[in-house]
Amino acid sequence: VTQEKTNDTRLLQIFSTLTLIPYGGREWHAASDPEHTFTVPAPGSFRQEAIENAGQPPNYFSFDTITATSFYVTPDTINQYLWTTNDSIFLEDRYQPYLKTTDSIVYRQIVLNGKDTGLEMMLKNGRTNVYKRVRLVIHGNIVYHLYAIGEKQVLLSDNANKYYEKFVANTPVHFHIHESKLTTILADLGSASDSTRPEAYTAL
Numbered sequence: 643v644t645q646e647k648t649n650d651t652r653l654l655q656i657f658s659t660l661t662l663i664p665y666g667g668r669e670w671h672a673a674s675d676p677e678h679t680f681t682v683p684a685p686g687s688f689r690q691e692a693i694e695n696a697g698q699p700p701n702y703f704s705f706d707t708i709t710a711t712s713f714y715v716t717p718d719t720i721n722q723y724l725w726t727t728n729d730s731i732f733l734e735d736r737y738q739p740y741l742k743t744t745d746s747i748v749y750r751q752i753v754l755n756g757k758d759t760g761l762e763m764m765l766k767n768g769r770t771n772v773y774k775r776v777r778l779v780i781h782g783n784i785v786y787h788l789y790a791i792g793e794k795q796v797l798l799s800d801n802a803n804k805y806y807e808k809f810v811a812n813t814p815v816h817f818h819i820h821e822s823k824l825t826t827i828l829a830d831l832g833s834a835s836d837s838t839r840p841e842a843y844t845a846l
Contacts, residue, residue, distance in 0.1 A: 668708070670801045674812075675702050675715070680786065682809040683801070684713060709796045713805055716787040720780075723823045723841075732819070733761040733778045736785060740776050744768040755779050755809050762806065764797065773797050777806045783817035 673684040685706035693700065699719065703712045718736070726732045730752065740763075748764040760779035766772075775797040776789040788806055790797055830838050 670804065673704060675700075679717065679784075679813050680715060680809065680811050682715065682788075683804045685801070688715070706796075706801075709792065711790055711792040711796050713790045713802075714788065715809075716789075718785045718787060720783045720785060720817070720819065722783065722817070723827050724819070725821055725823050726819055729759045729780065729819070730761065733780070733785075736778055736787075737761070737763060737776065740765065740774060740789070742767070745774075748773070753777060753779075753807075755807070755811075758811060764794075766794075775802070775806070777809075779809060779811070780819060781811035782813065782815035783819075784811065784813070786811060 670683040670685050672681050673686065673688055674681045675688050676690070684704035685708075686704050688702040688704050691701040691703065699716055701714060701716045703714045705712050742765075744767055745765045746768055748766050750761070750763045753760040753762045758779050758781045760777055762775070762777040765774040765776070767774075771793070772791060773794045774789060774791050776787065779786045779788065786809065788809055790802065790805075796802065830841070833839055
């Protein structure tokens with residue numbers, strides 16, 4: 643028994659001296675979705691996941707072969723009648739699908755991508771060492787979801803930081819989330835279109 647304990651102690655001493663070797667890296671280059679609605683430094687070209695349900699937003703991903711990590715961009719269209727005076731509350735609501743009961747928030751911060759306001763969080767699964775880094779960016783009538791799931795050192799690497807910080811939306815802005823849409827709603831309530839009136843009514 644004493645010999646076994648001695649061996650266990652030696653093994654623990656050996657493992658305690660080990661350190662993780664950083665992943666090998668290569669410089670990421672600018673990549674875009676097929677429609678060029680956004681540009682971002684990425685590990686490779688973007689591919690689109692198959693859309694399973696009607697009305698589901700497109701989901702693009704770029705795969706890093708070195709770390710076996712996929713980096714996603716999902717453009718989510720904002721309802722044409724929606725407006726808000728508080729970006730944070732608006733974005734917090736859109737974070738809910740990413741938050742699980744076992745998750746803890748590592749950090750939460752307001753961010754800017756150019757002139758576009760955003761919110762970023764890193765989440766840790768309480769039962770594992772799996773992390774999620776999610777950034778939501780408002781650009782006109784689109785909320786861009788940038789996210790990846792993996793090891794902390796991968797999600798906070800220099801390349802990953804550039805992915806989140808250098809993201810740029812390319813489309814012109816004709817919709818402003820802080821502008822009241824009440825005039826538009828009232829006008830559409832009197833529309834001759836049978837599809838427009840019900841949609842405007844639900845926005846009241």
